[in-house]
Amino acid sequence: MSCADELPMQQLGHEWYGAAMEPALEFGFAIVGDELIFRASRQAPALVHPAAREGQFQAELWRYDVAEFFLARADGSRYLEFNLSPNGAWWLEVFSGPRQLDGSASRECSVPCHADYTTSSWQAEARLPLSYLVSLGLDPRESRLVCCSILSSPTQQFLTTSEDVSGDPDFHRVTSWPLVKCL
Numbered sequence: 001m002s003c004a005d006e007l008p009m010q011q012l013g014h015e016w017y018g019a020a021m022e023p024a025l026e027f028g029f030a031i032v033g034d035e036l037i038f039r040a041s042r043q044a045p046a047l048v049h050p051a052a053r054e055g056q057f058q059a060e061l062w063r064y065d066v067a068e069f070f071l072a073r074a075d076g077s078r079y080l081e082f083n084l085s086p087n088g089a090w091w092l093e094v095f096s097g098p099r100q101l102d103g104s105a106s107r108e109c110s111v112p113c114h115a116d117y118t119t120s121s122w123q124a125e126a127r128l129p130l131s132y133l134v135s136l137g138l139d140p141r142e143s144r145l146v147c148c149s150i151l152s153s154p155t156q157q158f159l160t161t162s163e164d165v166s167g168d169p170d171f172h173r174v175t176s177w178p179l180v181k182c183l
Contacts, residue, residue: 061090
């Protein structure tokens with residue numbers, strides 16, 4: 001695996017309904033050592049949850065600008081949603097089915113996060129311990145994985161790497177998330 005500083009980045013350049021996002025959201029995933037690294041950035045301002053603090057758990061991050069990922073078992077039977085604020089705050093939950101809370105996510109879990117957040121751009125990174133993910137029954141090397149984002153708050157534009165963007169925005173369409181080929 002590559003060094004986290006050299007994390008390969010991809011772009012999400014269109015929102016749910018196909019409109020171009022300028023500038024695009026950049027994101028990347030990698031397994032480095034015993035961690036799953038998720039990084040997101042954008043060369044634009046962001047509206048951040050007023051109570052969000054770098055490295056701290058914060059509920060309802062999705063009401064503001066946020067980068068997200070969903071990690072599911074390959075069969076789609078269980079998944080994790082992870083939200084990362086542009087300022088490095090985080091939230092996660094585990095689901096046993098679409099929008100069915102499982103309750104096994106621990107608020108005691110330590111998720112090291114940091115951010116470079118300014119009035120004109122941001123970059124945030126989270127490092128989730130593989131042992132924690134495996135304890136939840138989720139192995140990133142044998143899974144479905146999708147990156148999503150909510151930007152331009154308070155009007156909110158929804159972005160996803162999922163191929164299913166039919167109807168209203170809904171990130172919880174587990175079977176439409178691609179299988180991981182390589183992390």
